[in-house]
Amino acid sequence: MIEQIIFIICLASVGYIAYKRIRRIIQNIRLGKDEVIKDNPSQRWQNTLLIAFGQKKMFDRPLVGLMHFVIYVGFLIINIEVLEIIIDGIAGTHRLFAPILGGFYTFLINFFEFLAVGVIVVCAIFLIRRNILRVKRLHARELTKWPLTDANLILTFEILLMLAFLTWNASDTVLRERGVEHYNIAGIGSFWFSGILSSLFEGWNTTTLIVYERFAWWFHILGILGFGIYVTYSKHLHIAMAFPNTYFARLLPKGEMRNMPVVTKEVRLMLGLPETTNGSSDTSVSPESADATPGRFGAKDINDLSWKNLMDAYSCTECGRCTSECPANITGKLLSPRKIMMDTRDRMEEVGQQIESGKEAFTDGKSLLDNYITREELLACTTCNACVEVCPVSISPLDIILELRRYMIMEESSAPGSWNAMFSNEENNMAPWKFSPSDRFNWADQLKSGQ
Amino acid sequence: MSETINFQVPTMAELMARGEEPEVLFWVGCAGSFDDRYKKVTIAFTKILNKLGIRFAVLGTEESCTGDPARRAGNEFLFQMLAIQNIEVLNGYNIKKIVTACPHCFNTLKNDYPALGGNYEVLHHSQFLQQLINEGKIKLQGGGEFKGKRITYHDSCYLGRANDVYEAPREVLQALDAELVEMKRSRRHGLCCGAGGGQMFKEAEPGNKEVNIERIEEALNTNPNIVAVACPFCMTMLADGIKNKEKETEVKVYDLAELIDKSL
Numbered sequence: 001m002i003e004q005i006i007f008i009i010c011l012a013s014v015g016y017i018a019y020k021r022i023r024r025i026i027q028n029i030r031l032g033k034d035e036v037i038k039d040n041p042s043q044r045w046q047n048t049l050l051i052a053f054g055q056k057k058m059f060d061r062p063l064v065g066l067m068h069f070v071i072y073v074g075f076l077i078i079n080i081e082v083l084e085i086i087i088d089g090i091a092g093t094h095r096l097f098a099p100i101l102g103g104f105y106t107f108l109i110n111f112f113e114f115l116a117v118g119v120i121v122v123c124a125i126f127l128i129r130r131n132i133l134r135v136k137r138l139h140a141r142e143l144t145k146w147p148l149t150d151a152n153l154i155l156t157f158e159i160l161l162m163l164a165f166l167t168w169n170a171s172d173t174v175l176r177e178r179g180v181e182h183y184n185i186a187g188i189g190s191f192w193f194s195g196i197l198s199s200l201f202e203g204w205n206t207t208t209l210i211v212y213e214r215f216a217w218w219f220h221i222l223g224i225l226g227f228g229i230y231v232t233y234s235k236h237l238h239i240a241m242a243f244p245n246t247y248f249a250r251l252l253p254k255g256e257m258r259n260m261p262v263v264t265k266e267v268r269l270m271l272g273l274p275e276t277t278n279g280s281s282d283t284s285v286s287p288e289s290a291d292a293t294p295g296r297f298g299a300k301d302i303n304d305l306s307w308k309n310l311m312d313a314y315s316c317t318e319c320g321r322c323t324s325e326c327p328a329n330i331t332g333k334l335l336s337p338r339k340i341m342m343d344t345r346d347r348m349e350e351v352g353q354q355i356e357s358g359k360e361a362f363t364d365g366k367s368l369l370d371n372y373i374t375r376e377e378l379l380a381c382t383t384c385n386a387c388v389e390v391c392p393v394s395i396s397p398l399d400i401i402l403e404l405r406r407y408m409i410m411e412e413s414s415a416p417g418s419w420n421a422m423f424s425n426e427e428n429n430m431a432p433w434k435f436s437p438s439d440r441f442n443w444a445d446q447l448k449s450g451q
Numbered sequence: 452m453s454e455t456i457n458f459q460v461p462t463m464a465e466l467m468a469r470g471e472e473p474e475v476l477f478w479v480g481c482a483g484s485f486d487d488r489y490k491k492v493t494i495a496f497t498k499i500l501n502k503l504g505i506r507f508a509v510l511g512t513e514e515s516c517t518g519d520p521a522r523r524a525g526n527e528f529l530f531q532m533l534a535i536q537n538i539e540v541l542n543g544y545n546i547k548k549i550v551t552a553c554p555h556c557f558n559t560l561k562n563d564y565p566a567l568g569g570n571y572e573v574l575h576h577s578q579f580l581q582q583l584i585n586e587g588k589i590k591l592q593g594g595g596e597f598k599g600k601r602i603t604y605h606d607s608c609y610l611g612r613a614n615d616v617y618e619a620p621r622e623v624l625q626a627l628d629a630e631l632v633e634m635k636r637s638r639r640h641g642l643c644c645g646a647g648g649g650q651m652f653k654e655a656e657p658g659n660k661e662v663n664i665e666r667i668e669e670a671l672n673t674n675p676n677i678v679a680v681a682c683p684f685c686m687t688m689l690a691d692g693i694k695n696k697e698k699e700t701e702v703k704v705y706d707l708a709e710l711i712d713k714s715l
């Protein structure tokens with residue numbers, strides 16, 4: 001009875017903490033500007049199915065893709081077992097589903113155990129890849145301190161959780177075989193993997209066994225609940241965010257840049273043209289409408305970005321596929337698209353904490369630009385879209401880079417000198433180089449003279 | 452044979468005066484108009500259009516920069532100034548179909564202009580040439596100049612990832628009966644030449660290598676006779692790379708249009 005009460009208290013507190021944390025994350029994402037993303041739901045569902053559920057882009061690198069697939073499926077399916085554990089915990093029952101499911105129960109637990117072993121193997125390989133093989137993609141200046149610990153913690157923790165699950169089954173099997181009351185459920189067959197481990201427990205006396213069985217059960221379930229909260233502070237949040245993020249990912253050609261209707265309005269006015277354009281097509285993706293208050297041009301801080309940019313930041317797995325294909329990063333420049341995403345998330349968390357502690361947001365004198373992302377990083381981008389193309393969770397670091405550039409140029413006019421020269425050529429000569437517009441057609445002279 | 456053809460480069464203003472409409476507008480772009488190397492590509496493409504008897508026109512001095520470098524550098528005002536003025540000209544001539552040899556112009560006209568009121572069917576010259584080859588209008592002389600040559604194609608970011616055009620340029624090259632060899636990073640994973648996003652117009656940020664050197668090393672690893680490009684900026688960057696590696700005599704950089712024109 002006491003065990004049940006403790007369990008319910010644990011469950012309720014975790015539920016409460018998780019609720020508050022999820023609400024914080026949603027509010028943080030809402031700090032971003034409005035952007036209506038409602039077009040083409042069928043295409044969006046298809047992407048979610050293929051890219052998130054189907055892990056399509058993960059298989060660009062087949063070996064890692066397959067290994068991750070094991071963890072992914074393992075997690076989704078083993079958690080069915082958590083349902084039984086929670087009901088048992090509340091009701092004080094033991095393996096409640098066993099009599100209901102009969103022989104199928106034995107099959108299910110065997111299947112879960114098979115996946116658990118898979119998860120242990122893959123997590124071990126991932127730890128080796130990270131720490132011993134030191135795969136280049138997983139080491140960078142943005143992956144020190146917390147992000148480094150975070151990655152190793154997750155993998156270690158998953159291994160421990162799976163071990164708890166297996167040894168719990170093993171000790172439980174011995175207790176059942178001894179016919180100990182509460183454990184002697186009829187009709188459960190043998191489990192392959194924990195069956196092997198059972199021999200470890202056979203020499204133990206029944207009281208010690210019960211203590212271990214209870215320990216493993218509690219460790220497993222509290223571990224999962226604790227993990228549920230931990231995840232929300234970690235890159236591991238991708239296990240939830242990957243799905244909505246893929247759904248809301250942009251469907252336009254990657255080369256298209258977000259229009260700024262406020263600018264269109266002003267430019268048309270300047271050129272003495274009527275206000276309306278005669279065919280504005282995709283206003284659905286503009287974060288601001290022409291009559292909204294203009295605010296800032298571009299982005300200086302997270303609240304100037306769209307909510308989708310902010311959702312991107314919470315979805316990043318820190319896998320570095322983007323950075324490993326970034327031409328700037330490959331050639332030793334400071335820019336790393338992964339860092340752009342991590343910086344955006346960290347700034348969002350910082351602002352969120354200010355709000356949480358009752359301070360007014362955005363009054364700390366800091367901003368995403370400069371305090372997190374430097375100009376040198378922004379200026380190194382070739383807008384090549386390599387980062388966007390490879391991201392397995394459909395994130396666009398480029399979109400954030402371009403918005404920050406817009407702020408630099410339009411609000412601060414702080415372009416490098418050679419860009420200013422290019423701008424003035426564009427303005428005066430209608431070309432980025434200093435040629436006279438009247439010479440634009442001279443290339444044809446040679447042809448027309450019959451050479 | 453090209454000597455015998457009397458090449459025409461009609462402007463929209465001329466066609467308008469004669470009450471005619473072109474099948475397609477050839478958007479030349481700034482590099483195509485002013486850059487000495489890329490002017491050769493403009494001329495090659497114009498010759499192809501002439502030889503095939505395609506009714507085309509250019510804007511001539513009425514054309515302005517699409518605004519791509521300004522927009523990607525963050526100068527939205529300047530971009531829209533140029534874009535809206537171009538759209539006024541294009542809509543004034545009732546233009547419906549545009550072909551261009553520059554992926555940056557292609558991307559901007561196709562993707563950025565509709566939100567500002569410019570709606571056109573826009574083709575990159577690789578797509579245009581591919582269509583002509585498929586329709587049998589381009590028939591290359593058997594065993595042309597490039598038969599059996601090793602050609603490696605460098606994907607332009609603004610054609611490839613930005614617009615998912617990967618196959619058209621390759622199909623055009625295949626028509627040359629050459630040996631097409633792929634670099635390790637190609638198609639979706641193609642490495643940028645280093646010029647996009649306004650980099651063409653500024654010094655690179657501090658690093659340990661230039662992007663074009665990284666790319667040309669990869670291209671040279673395929674032992675090519677020719678590095679084929681489909682973009683004026685890629686052309687400049689890779690040609691510079693080859694100069695840097697002192698390989699100008701062995702390896703040439705050509706645009707698709709030049710290769711086709713030479714084989715026609």
Ligand code: HEM
Pocket residue numbers: 051052053055056058064068071072075076126127151154155158238239240242243317318319392393
């Ligand atoms: C829902 C259950 C999921 C679980 C339990 C899960 C688990 C994990 C774990 C443990 C890692 C760490 C690997 C490492 O550090 O080396 C990881 C990394 C990663 N996950 Fe997931 N994941 C899930 C869903 C997804 C989804 C839906 C996607 C997107 C399609 C995704 C994409 C990634 C990526 C890109 C990495 C980085 C791996 C790398 O190093 O290449 N995950 N995931």
Ligand code: SF4
Pocket residue numbers: 322325326327328329335336337380381382383384385386387388397398401
């Ligand atoms: S778009 Fe910019 S950040 Fe992304 S890979 Fe290319 S250069 Fe790097």
Ligand code: SF4
Pocket residue numbers: 315316317318319320321322323337338341390391392393394395397
């Ligand atoms: S942005 Fe995408 S590709 Fe880059 S580290 Fe994050 S999840 Fe990986």
